Every structure is written in C-alpha cells, then in structure tokens.
Amino acid sequence: MIRLLFVFLTLTSPAYAVQPDEVLQDPVLEERARDISTGLRCLVCRNESIDESNAELARDLRILLRERLVAGDTDQEAVDFIVDRYGEYVLLKPTASGANLLLWLAGPVMLLIAGAVGLNFIRNRSKTQSTVPSGSDTLTQEEQARLRQILED
Structure with missing residues (x-):
C-alpha cells in the first residue's frame, strides 16, 4: 500500500528539470527560486516554465535567477532583471499595462x-x-x- 502511494505521489508531482548542481544550499532561497521560476517562460520551449524545461537556455535562466537571489535581490528585483535582459515575453503571465493592455x-x-x-x-x-x-x-x-x-x- 505504501509503495503504491509512493508511486502515485511520484507520478502526480510536477516534473522539474532542475539539476542537482543548480539547487541552492539554503532551502528558503531554493523555495523562492522555485516559486519565481514557475512564472518564467522557457524561451526555447515556449509554454513551459524554466523549472519544467530541459533546454540549455532554461538552465541558464535558472542559474541566473539563483545567482540574483544569492546576491540579495528581492523576488521582484530578480524578475525585473530577467525581464530587462530577455523582454517581457519571458513572463508566463504578462502584465496588463501599457501596450499589453491593448492585447488583453x-x-x-x-x-x-x-x-x-x-x-x-x-x-x-x-x-x-x-x-x-x-x-x-x-x-x-x-x-x-x-x-x-x-x-x-
């Protein structure tokens, strides 16, 4: 019964592509990184978050995000840094302001x-x-x- 429960929980959990060498030692920072990365789009895979994607660019974005958090950025500062660098397309949920308001x-x-x-x-x-x-x-x-x-x- 416990094995069946373990298999079920393993299959229903989200598939993260985060490699062990990317994981931060601080569990609080790692949790923040996971929360932020679920809202960032993989620029190669289009509709996958960088947390779910195995693409090399997604890996680079995950590492960049973790570097910003270790450097002391807040969640918003880290996201703003990535958006400034890659454009608003990197957001899975773009803001509803400015030119995007017309699209919304x-x-x-x-x-x-x-x-x-x-x-x-x-x-x-x-x-x-x-x-x-x-x-x-x-x-x-x-x-x-x-x-x-x-x-x-």
Missing part, C-alpha cells in the same frame, strides 16, 4: 463587436423576411399573363 482588451472587444454584428444581421434578416409576401399573389395581372405566355412557348 482586444479579445473581449472583438467578441462584443462580433456579437453586435451578428445580432444586427439576425434582426435585419427577420425584418426582411416579414416584409416580403409569399405566394403567387405577389405578381400583378400583367406579370402573371407574361409568365403564362413564357411557359407555354
């Missing part, structure tokens, strides 16, 4: 515009259908006579 708002705005256009289309279509009479009484007497003549020829 573009999706909901486009959804509202599409909804308004769709609603307007449906309203106009129902109005058009209700104003067009159906059946053969829509033709005038002359048009009906001309139609009969064309069909007979």
Whole structure:
C-alpha cells in the first residue's frame, strides 16, 4: 500500500528539470527560486516554465535567477532583471499595462463587436423576411399573363 502511494505521489508531482548542481544550499532561497521560476517562460520551449524545461537556455535562466537571489535581490528585483535582459515575453503571465493592455482588451472587444454584428444581421434578416409576401399573389395581372405566355412557348 505504501509503495503504491509512493508511486502515485511520484507520478502526480510536477516534473522539474532542475539539476542537482543548480539547487541552492539554503532551502528558503531554493523555495523562492522555485516559486519565481514557475512564472518564467522557457524561451526555447515556449509554454513551459524554466523549472519544467530541459533546454540549455532554461538552465541558464535558472542559474541566473539563483545567482540574483544569492546576491540579495528581492523576488521582484530578480524578475525585473530577467525581464530587462530577455523582454517581457519571458513572463508566463504578462502584465496588463501599457501596450499589453491593448492585447488583453482586444479579445473581449472583438467578441462584443462580433456579437453586435451578428445580432444586427439576425434582426435585419427577420425584418426582411416579414416584409416580403409569399405566394403567387405577389405578381400583378400583367406579370402573371407574361409568365403564362413564357411557359407555354
């Protein structure tokens, strides 16, 4: 039973790519490094954090982050240093300010515009259908006579 529990816990835990030589001796600093690195994107793997990636660049970022923490940087200072060096793309959750605000708002705005256009289309279509009479009484007497003549020829 204990073995089964151990296997289950091992398989369900996140897969960290942190190498033993990267781990800091101070457990508090190591925990801070792990917390920060889960929010930093691997620039090679795109949608993996640097903690999960085996790429060489992710390893370099993990080491750089740990060096900054050992040097005495706060969490925010360490993240700011990496963002200044690699750009805001390195953040898995970019900030919603400045130019990024336009990107954050573009999706909901486009959804509202599409909804308004769709609603307007449906309203106009129902109005058009209700104003067009159906059946053969829509033709005038002359048009009906001309139609009969064309069909007979």
